[in-house]
Amino acid sequence: MRPFDGRRVLVGVSGGIAAYKTAELVRRLIGAGADVKVILTDSGARFVGPVTFEGLTGNPVHRSLWEGALQHIELGRWADAIIVAPATANLLAKLANGMADDLLSTTLLAAPRRALLAPAMNHRMYEHPATRRNLEALREFGHQIVGPAYGELAEREEGWGRMVEPDVLLAHVGRDLEGSSRWRGKRVVVTAGPTWEPVDAVRFLGNRSSGRMGQALAAAAWRRGADVVLIRGPAREPAPPWLSDVRQVKTAQEMGDELTEAVREAAALFMAAAVADFRPVAPSAEKIRRSSGMESIAVESCPDLLALASHAAPADCVRVAFAVELGRGALESAKRKLSEKGADLIVLNDPSEPGAAFDVETNRVTIIDSKGASEELPLMLKSEVADAILDRSEGLLAGE
Numbered sequence: 001m002r003p004f005d006g007r008r009v010l011v012g013v014s015g016g017i018a019a020y021k022t023a024e025l026v027r028r029l030i031g032a033g034a035d036v037k038v039i040l041t042d043s044g045a046r047f048v049g050p051v052t053f054e055g056l057t058g059n060p061v062h063r064s065l066w067e068g069a070l071q072h073i074e075l076g077r078w079a080d081a082i083i084v085a086p087a088t089a090n091l092l093a094k095l096a097n098g099m100a101d102d103l104l105s106t107t108l109l110a111a112p113r114r115a116l117l118a119p120a121m122n123h124r125m126y127e128h129p130a131t132r133r134n135l136e137a138l139r140e141f142g143h144q145i146v147g148p149a150y151g152e153l154a155e156r157e158e159g160w161g162r163m164v165e166p167d168v169l170l171a172h173v174g175r176d177l178e179g180s181s182r183w184r185g186k187r188v189v190v191t192a193g194p195t196w197e198p199v200d201a202v203r204f205l206g207n208r209s210s211g212r213m214g215q216a217l218a219a220a221a222w223r224r225g226a227d228v229v230l231i232r233g234p235a236r237e238p239a240p241p242w243l244s245d246v247r248q249v250k251t252a253q254e255m256g257d258e259l260t261e262a263v264r265e266a267a268a269l270f271m272a273a274a275v276a277d278f279r280p281v282a283p284s285a286e287k288i289r290r291s292s293g294m295e296s297i298a299v300e301s302c303p304d305l306l307a308l309a310s311h312a313a314p315a316d317c318v319r320v321a322f323a324v325e326l327g328r329g330a331l332e333s334a335k336r337k338l339s340e341k342g343a344d345l346i347v348l349n350d351p352s353e354p355g356a357a358f359d360v361e362t363n364r365v366t367i368i369d370s371k372g373a374s375e376e377l378p379l380m381l382k383s384e385v386a387d388a389i390l391d392r393s394e395g396l397l398a399g400e
C-alpha cells in the first residue's frame, strides 16, 4: 500500500504503558507493506517484551549498544522513516541534550534523518517547563512531535499526555515517507458524504453515500503534504482523526456556505460529496403526523455547489467533479457534466457495477479530462482510487 510498500521503518520503543499500542502500530505498518525494525529500551521491555515485536516484524529486536559495534549507525542509515512511540519524558530530555547512553538515543543522534516523536507521559510531566523546553528544542532540531492527546492517563488521571492512537501514528509515518510532493503546503478542499435535507423534525431526504471516497481523497492529499479542509455531510464512515480542519455539515446549503469560504485560497477542489439536487420547500419544525393526510412533499432545486465554489475559488484552482451514472450512456453523460460544470476532471462511477457501490471499500472509476480523453481504471480500493485521482490532478496544479 502506498507509500509503505517495501519501505523501511525504524520504530523506537521507550518505557511507557502506551508501548502496548506500539505493537498495534507495528502490526499496521507490516500490514501496509513496510519492513519494520524495532529498538526496544530496557524500560520499554518492561512493558512489552521483545518476543511480541519479533513475532510481529519477523526481525530480531535491537536492545543493546553492545550487540554489534556499529548498529547505532547502520540502523539509522537503514531507515526511510523513524518513529519513537512512546517517547517518554526521559527519552525526550536525552535527545534534546544530545545524550547517547543506550542504543535508541545513540541511533537517534547518529541518524541522517529526523524522527517522528510520539510523547506519552503523565500530564504534569508533559506540562513541566523542562519537558516544554525539550520539545521546543527537538522541534528546532527538525524532529516532528506527534501528540500527545488529551484523555485518560495512568493512575486514573486525565489530561494532555496520552500517546496518540496507532492509526494516527501510521498516517504520520505515511506523510513522512511520502517526502516532497507538489501538494505540499497547498490548500485542498474535499467534500464528502451525503447531505440531509429536512422534511420535518425527524425526517430528511438523503442518499446512500458513505463518505468513503471523499475521505480517502482527503487522507491521501494530507499524506502528500496538502493543507486539507474536509467538508463532510452526515457520512457513516468516520472522518480521518488526524485531519485538523474537518467541517461537519448537514444540508446542501450548509455545505455551500462552508465551501465558498474554504475554496477562496484553494489550489484544488474535489467535489466527492453526493449533494442533494432537491430539498423540501417548507420543512416542518414539528413532526408531521400521519393524520395530516400529507400526500406529497413539495421540493425545490438545491444550489449547484460546484458552480458556487467555482465563482469563489481562484481562477487556477483545479476542479474535480464526480459523476454517479447508472448503466448505458454513462460516459457521454459524464462528459456533458464535465463541460457544463466547467470542471478540469470528472470521475465517473457506476454504483450498479460489482464492487463500485456506495458503501463498499472498493470502486471502479473512469477519469475524464476536459479534452474528453477518458481512462478506465480497474477495480481498486478507494484509497488507491484516491491516489490515482491525485496523480492525474497533480499535473494540473498551477505554478512550478
Ligand code: CTP
Binding pocket: 252, 271, 272, 273, 274, 275, 276, 277, 302, 303, 304, 305, 306, 307, 320, 321, 322, 323, 324, 325, 337
Ligand atoms: N454537485 C454539486 N451540487 C449539487 C449536486 C451535485 O456541486 N447540488 C456536484 C457533485 O458533488 C458532483 C457533481 O456535481 O461532483 C455531479 O453530481 P451528480 O449528482 O452526478 O450530478 P448532478 O449535477 O446532480 O446531475 P444529474 O442529476 O443530472 O445526475
